[in-house]
Amino acid sequence: MREALDQWHFVIAAYAVGVAGTLAMAGWSWIAMRAAEQRRERSKEQ
Amino acid sequence: MHGFANPARFLRLARVLTAPLLLLGLVLTGGALAYGLFAAPAERLQGDTVRILFIHVPTAWLGMGGWTAIALASLSELVWRHPLAGVAARAIAVPGAVFTAICLLTGSIWGRPAWGTWWVWDGRLTSMLVLLFLYLAYIALATATEREGASGRILAIFGLVGAVNIPIIHYSVLWWNSLHQAPSITMGKSAMAPEFLWPLLIALAGFSALFAGVVLARMRMILANLQTEARLRRMALES
Numbered sequence: 001m002r003e004a005l006d007q008w009h010f011v012i013a014a015y016a017v018g019v020a021g022t023l024a025m026a027g028w029s030w031i032a033m034r035a036a037e038q039r040r041e042r043s044k045e046q
Numbered sequence: 047m048h049g050f051a052n053p054a055r056f057l058r059l060a061r062v063l064t065a066p067l068l069l070l071g072l073v074l075t076g077g078a079l080a081y082g083l084f085a086a087p088a089e090r091l092q093g094d095t096v097r098i099l100f101i102h103v104p105t106a107w108l109g110m111g112g113w114t115a116i117a118l119a120s121l122s123e124l125v126w127r128h129p130l131a132g133v134a135a136r137a138i139a140v141p142g143a144v145f146t147a148i149c150l151l152t153g154s155i156w157g158r159p160a161w162g163t164w165w166v167w168d169g170r171l172t173s174m175l176v177l178l179f180l181y182l183a184y185i186a187l188a189t190a191t192e193r194e195g196a197s198g199r200i201l202a203i204f205g206l207v208g209a210v211n212i213p214i215i216h217y218s219v220l221w222w223n224s225l226h227q228a229p230s231i232t233m234g235k236s237a238m239a240p241e242f243l244w245p246l247l248i249a250l251a252g253f254s255a256l257f258a259g260v261v262l263a264r265m266r267m268i269l270a271n272l273q274t275e276a277r278l279r280r281m282a283l284e285s
Contacts, residue, residue, distance in 0.1 A: 007094040021147065022148070036266070040277075043274045
């Protein structure tokens with residue numbers, strides 16, 4: 001007998017992977033850019 | 047285009063565009079995914095799993111588009127010695143790898159209810175996995191050349207050679223037997239119902255804006271790091 005699969009579990013898992021991965025990448029890139037630009041400004045002041 | 051070869055001019059434009067592109071991407075992607083999750087109808091054959099389409103397809107296209115852009119930037123770096131081309135190629139690698147990984151993971155999650163398996167070693171899935179490995183190798187090589195202060199020539203050649211995989215991914219479902227379906231959208235034609243096609247195009251626009259915003263942010267980061275290193279080196283020499 002085939003197991004019954006709830007399709008919504010797969011839909012939610014896919015959306016969680018997609019949204020979390022995209023947001024983490026965008027957030028990380030933004031924070032890394034701000035930190036690099038702040039380091040550059042500090043190096044100008046030295 | 048050569049007007050933006052000047053890093054100072056490019057940075058002025060990038061400062062204006064980065065945040066709006068990221069915000070636009072969040073709004074469009076959020077809207078399309080909310081529609082996909084709560085409003086899109088279930089499909090006759092695939093049922094509710096068709097909703098995965100709105101993440102899986104845009105990330106697949108951008109994973110492949112990312113490497114195409116790396117190849118074009120590499121060509122520009124090798125042939126015209128465009129000063130920002132290498133920076134652009136390096137900045138594309140991380141979002142390209144992330145979108146390829148998301149495509150593979152969501153495809154695997156979709157495959158279980160649709161095909162009854164998480165993974166098959168067929169042409170489309172395997173060539174997409176090879177693309178992810180190419181991205182990871184490119185990132186590792188970029189990090190190594192940056193650390194060693196080596197020329198970016200090897201990296202640019204790798205970017206060009208890796209582009210061989212892009213037509214293989216595209217035509218894999220036509221060349222070989224595959225569980226993966228053939229393309230539903232080709233140049234100017236679509237076999238997709240409008241209630242799926244339009245939100246898919248909006249999701250593609252949103253993910254593309256996010257991709258562009260992330261690439262600009264990473265280019266600004268790389269340029270800031272280069273400028274800081276150059277200044278510190280100059281100060282060390284002067285003292």
